[in-house]
Amino acid sequence: MSFSYTQENSIKIASLLNRYPQKKALILPLLWLAQKQDSYISEDAMGHISEFLNMPYMHIYSVATFYTMFRLTKPQKRIIEVCRTLSCELNGSEDIKKYLDNNYSKEFEIIEVECMGACSGAPMCTVDGKYHENLTTEMIDEVLK
Amino acid sequence: MITRIVSNNFEIPDSHTMDVALSNGRYSSLKPVFEKEPQELIDIIKASGLRGKGGGGAAAGNKWQIVSDWEGTKYVVVNADESEPGTFKDRRILSLDPHLLIEGIIATCYAVGSNTSYIYVRGEYEEFSDILQDSIDEAYEKNFLGVGAQYRVDITIHRGAGAYICGEKSALLESLEGNRGHPRLKPHSPKPEFYFNEPTLVNNVETIASVPFILENGAEAYRAYGTEKSPGTMLFGISGNITKPGIYEVEFGVSMLEYIEKVGGGVKNGKKLKAVIPGGASTPILPFEMLKEARLDYENLRDLGSALGTGGMIVMDEDASMVKALKNLLRFYHHESCGQCTPCREGTSWSDKILDRFVAKRATMEDLEMLRSVSKTMNGKTICVFAPAASGVIDGFLKHFESEFLECIV
Ligand SMILES: Cc1cc2nc3c(=O)[nH]c(=O)nc-3n(C[C@H](O)[C@H](O)[C@H](O)COP(=O)(O)O)c2cc1C
Ligand code: SF4
Ligand code: FES
Numbered sequence: 420m421s422f423s424y425t426q427e428n429s430i431k432i433a434s435l436l437n438r439y440p441q442k443k444a445l446i447l448p449l450l451w452l453a454q455k456q457d458s459y460i461s462e463d464a465m466g467h468i469s470e471f472l473n474m475p476y477m478h479i480y481s482v483a484t485f486y487t488m489f490r491l492t493k494p495q496k497r498i499i500e501v502c503r504t505l506s507c508e509l510n511g512s513e514d515i516k517k518y519l520d521n522n523y524s525k526e527f528e529i530i531e532v533e534c535m536g537a538c539s540g541a542p543m544c545t546v547d548g549k550y551h552e553n554l555t556t557e558m559i560d561e562v563l564k
Numbered sequence: 565m566i567t568r569i570v571s572n573n574f575e576i577p578d579s580h581t582m583d584v585a586l587s588n589g590r591y592s593s594l595k596p597v598f599e600k601e602p603q604e605l606i607d608i609i610k611a612s613g614l615r616g617k618g619g620g621g622a623a624a625g626n627k628w629q630i631v632s633d634w635e636g637t638k639y640v641v642v643n644a645d646e647s648e649p650g651t652f653k654d655r656r657i658l659s660l661d662p663h664l665l666i667e668g669i670i671a672t673c674y675a676v677g678s679n680t681s682y683i684y685v686r687g688e689y690e691e692f693s694d695i696l697q698d699s700i701d702e703a704y705e706k707n708f709l710g711v712g713a714q715y716r717v718d719i720t721i722h723r724g725a726g727a728y729i730c731g732e733k734s735a736l737l738e739s740l741e742g743n744r745g746h747p748r749l750k751p752h753s754p755k756p757e758f759y760f761n762e763p764t765l766v767n768n769v770e771t772i773a774s775v776p777f778i779l780e781n782g783a784e785a786y787r788a789y790g791t792e793k794s795p796g797t798m799l800f801g802i803s804g805n806i807t808k809p810g811i812y813e814v815e816f817g818v819s820m821l822e823y824i825e826k827v828g829g830g831v832k833n834g835k836k837l838k839a840v841i842p843g844g845a846s847t848p849i850l851p852f853e854m855l856k857e858a859r860l861d862y863e864n865l866r867d868l869g870s871a872l873g874t875g876g877m878i879v880m881d882e883d884a885s886m887v888k889a890l891k892n893l894l895r896f897y898h899h900e901s902c903g904q905c906t907p908c909r910e911g912t913s914w915s916d917k918i919l920d921r922f923v924a925k926r927a928t929m930e931d932l933e934m935l936r937s938v939s940k941t942m943n944g945k946t947i948c949v950f951a952p953a954a955s956g957v958i959d960g961f962l963k964h965f966e967s968e969f970l971e972c973i974v
Contacts, residue, residue, distance in 0.1 A: 438720045440637070440760050446742035451723055485744040486725030488687045504649045505845060505892045506803040506878055533728065533896050534649035534845070535688050538803035538876070539810045548690055 422463035428452045442472055446482050450489055459490040487532075496528045500545045503531040506538035515542045518556050523563055565826050567789060569777050569797050570770060571813040574660045580695050582702040585663035591708060593780035597671045598714055605675040606632060609775070611783035613795035617653075618643050618731075618768030619844065619874045621794075621862050627765060631676045631756045634763035638678035640669060641740065641759065641766045644685040644693075645724055645731035649845035649896060650876035653799040653811050654769035658685070659692040661773070662699035666719065668772035670708065671779055673717045676765055680718050683769075684736050687725040697721055728900035732948050733757055733766040735902065746904050747948035770799055790816035794861035798875045802828045805835065805881035820858035824879065835881035839964070843873025845893050846953035848960030849886075870960065886965040887972055890958065891919040897954040908951035911942040915958060922972040929973060936962065 424432060435448055446468065453464035460483055469476040483489045501507075501516045519529045527546075537543045540552025544559075551562055573579040573588050585591070597605060610625030631638055642665070646654045657665055669681050685693040700719050703709045709717055722740055724730050730739045734748035737759050756763040774796065778786045787795045794816035800823065803809045807829030814823060820840065824830065831837050841849050842858070848870040850858060858864065862872045880889065898916035903909045915938050921927040935958060943955040962969060 435720075438718065440762070441741070443742040444740060444760075447723065447725060447739065451725070482742065482744055486687070486727050488724075488726035503892075504896055505841075505889060506650060506809075508888075508892050509804045509878075509880065509884060533899060534647065534651075536646050536652040536655050536686070538650055538652050538878070539801065541803060541809070545688070548688075550691060 422453070422457075422461060422467045424452060424467075425456060428456060443474065445472065446474075446479065447486075450479075450483055454489060457493075459493045461491075461493075494528060496526060497547055498545075499523070499527045499529045500532045500535070501529065502533070502535045502537070502541070502543050504534035504538075506534070507541040507543060510541040512542040515544065515554050515556075515559070518559065519544070523559075527563075565814055565818065565822070566812050567797050567815050568813055569786075569789070570657065570664070570773050570799055571661075571811070573664065574656060579661050580659065580663070580699055582663065582699070582706060585661075585699075590661075590663040590776075591667050593667060593671060593776040594708075594714070597674060597779050602632065602675045602677060605671065605779060608779060608783050609675070612778045612786040613783075613793075614771065614774055614778060614786065615794065615796075615862070616768055617770035617774070617798060617874070619648065619846075621872060624767065624771055626754075627756075627767070628672070628676050630754055631678075631763050631765040634756050636762045637680075638676055639759045639762060639764040640673050640676065640678045640681040641733075641737065641757075641764055642669060642681065642683040642769055642772055643731065643733065643736060643766055644683050644689070644769045645728075645736060646689070646769070647686055647728040647731050648874050648876065649893070650803060650841060650878045651801060651844045651874040652803075652876065653801050653874070655689060655692050656799065656811050657769050657773050658689065659695045662696040663703070664773050664776060665696070665769060666699060666703050666708065668775040669719060670713075670715065670717050671775050672765070672767070672772055674715045678765070679716050680720075682720050682722045682740060684722045684724060684730070684740060686730075687723055690723070693721055693723065727902075728896075729902040729948075729950065732950065735948070736766065737764065744902075746902050747950075749947055791861050791863070793863050794872075798860070798872075800860060801874075801876040802879060803876070804879040805832045805884065806830075806879045807832050814860065816861040817864075818860050820860055820877070821855055823860060824877075828879070831879060831881050833881075835883065837879065838882050838884055839880045839886070841878040841880075842870050844876045845878070845896060846950075846957060847871040847873040848956045849889075849964060850960075851964040854964075869963075886961055886968045887919070887922045890961045891916075891923050893957055894919050894954070897950075897957075901950065905946040905951060907941045907944055908946050908954075911938045911951060912954055914938050915942075915954070922969060925972045925974070927969075927973045932962075932969060932973065 730745040735745040739745040939958040942951040
C-alpha cells in the first residue's frame with residue numbers, strides 16, 4: 420500500500436516549505452501530518468517522507484522512533500493516557516489507573532505517561548488527546564460513556 | 565500577595581481573541597518599541613534584570629546582546645516544551661493570553677534583529693497550541709505579523725512529539741532541525757545557540773511574555789518588584805497535597821510558607837506539611853524545618869541547597885512516603901534520559917531499579933551505598949545537566965530523609 424498526503428495536507432506542506440531555512444526541518448511536521456491522516460506512521464509514509472526530503476529512510480525512522488508520541492503501528496483502540504508523575508501520584512493517580520484498567524481496558528488502550536503539565540488538575544488523563552483534569556471515578560464514567 | 569504583570573489578563577474572558585486583547589492593552593508596547601533603536605531595547609532589558617523563567621534564570625539581556633552582536637541570519641525560538649514535572653505555567657500564557665506572547669516575540673525579534681521566530685510547543689499541548697495558532701492567524705490579519713507589518717516577523721508553531729529532553733535548548737534546536745532531540749556539547753566561551761548554524765536566541769515563554777511590560781513601563785517599573793538580584797515577578801505554580809493548586813503570580817522574594825498558606829490555601833485536608841520540591845522535579849527537596857526561611861528567589865533557594873527552577877512547587881504532606889516519591893522521580897528520569905551519555909543512561913536505569921527494592925522494603929545497605937555511588941557518577945561529565953539534576957534529586961532525598969530509606973533495609 421503506497422502512501423500519499425491528502426490534497427489538504429499537501430497544501431499545508433507547500434506552505435510549510437516557506438517557513439524553514441531547510442527542507443529537513445519538516446520531518447516532525449510531516450510525521451505529524453502522516454499520523455493525523457492514518458492514525459499511525461506506516462513504513463510507506465516514512466518512505467514517502469524520505470523521498471520527499473531526499474534523505475535516507477533510516478534517518479526518518481530514527482527520528483520517528485525517538486519521540487514517544489509517534490506511533491509506528493496502527494492503534495486498535497482509542498487511547499487513554501494517565502499521568503503517573505509525582506503531583507498526580509500524590510492525588511491518587513494509581514487508583515485512577517486501576518479503575519480504568521478494570522472497567523475500560525476492552526474499549527481503550529490505557530497508557531501511563533509522565534507529567535502532562537496539568538499538575539494543578541491532578542489526577543488527570545487524556546482521552547483521544549483531550550485533557551481531563553481533577554478526575555474522579557464518576558467523572559471518568561461520565562466522559563467515557 | 566498576588567501581583568499581576570504577566571497574568572494580568574488571564575481572568576478576562578476571551579483574552580485570546582484579538583478584539584478583547586486589543587481592548588485590554590495588548591500590542592500597545594509596540595509603539596514605544598519601534599520608536600527606539602534595537603540596542604536601546606536590549607539595554608532596557610539588561611537594566612531590568614529580567615532572568616529566564618525556563619529553569620536556569622540566566623540574565624535575558626546578556627543573551628539578547630550576544631545574539632544581536634553575532635553575524636548571520638538570526639532566529640528567535642520560544643521554548644514552550646514545558647515538561648518539567650510540577651510545571652504548568654507556560655500553558656496558561658499560550659491559551660489565556662497568547663497575544664501577550666506574540667507581542668513579546670515581535671519586540672524581541674526587533675531588538676535582536678530577527679525576522680523569524682519558532683514556538684516549540686510540547687506535542688501534548690495540542691488543544692492549547694491550537695488557540696495560539698488562531699491568535700497568530702489573527703495577528704497576521706491585523707498586520708502585526710508578516711509582510712504588512714511595521715517590522716516583519718513570521719511566527720511558526722513547531723509541534724514536539726513527546727520527549728522531555730527537547731526542553732533543553734540545544735536538544736530543542738536539534739529537534740527543530742529535524743533530528744532526534746539530543747543535547748549538544750556546550751561551548752567554552754559565550755556564544756549564542758545555533759539553528760542551522762545561524763545565531764539563535766532561545767527563551768522561555770514566560771520570559772518573552774514579561775518583555776512587553778518592561779519595554780512599555782521601563783526597567784525601574786519591573787525592578788519595583790522582587791529583590792535586587794531576582795527582580796520582577798514569576799508565575800509560581802503549586803501542586804501536590806495542596807488545597808488550591810494553581811498558578812499564582814507573585815514577586816520574587818516572598819516567603820514560601822506564606823505563599824503556601826495565603827494563595828495555596830495551605831496543605832490539603834488540614835494535614836501537616838512535610839516537604840516541598842521548590843521548582844519542578846529537578847530541584848532538590850526541602851524538608852519542613854528548612855522552609856521557615858525559604859523565600860521564592862534564586863539566591864535564597866540556592867543557599868538552602870535547592871533551586872528556584874521553574875517555580876513549580878510540589879507540596880507533600882505528613883502521609884507522603886519519601887521513598888515512594890523518589891521512586892516516582894527516578895522512574896521519570898530513567899524514562900526520559902536521551903541515552904547519549906553512559907553515566908546518565910546507566911545511572912538513571914540503575915537507580916530506578918534500586919529504588920524498587922526500597923519500595924518493596926527489601927533493600928540492603930549495599931543498595932544504599934550503590935545509590936550514593938551511582939548518584940556521584942551521574943554528577944560527573946555529561947553533555948547536559950539532566951544527569952547532574954537527577955543526582956541532586958537523589959542526594960536531597962537521602963540527605964533530608966535518610967531514616968525513611970534506612971527503614972526499608974532488611
Ligand atoms: C533537561 C532540561 C529540560 C529543560 N526543559 C525546559 C522546558 O521545558 N522549558 C524551558 O523553557 N526551558 C527548559 N530548559 C531550559 C532550557 O535549556 C533553556 O535554558 C531555556 O529555555 C532558556 O530560556 P530562558 O533563559 O528564558 O529561561 C530545560 C533544561 C534542561 C537541562
Ligand atoms: S546527560 Fe542524559 S539527557 Fe543529557 S545528553 Fe547525556 S544522556 Fe542525554
Ligand atoms: S504530575 Fe501529572 S500532570 Fe504534572
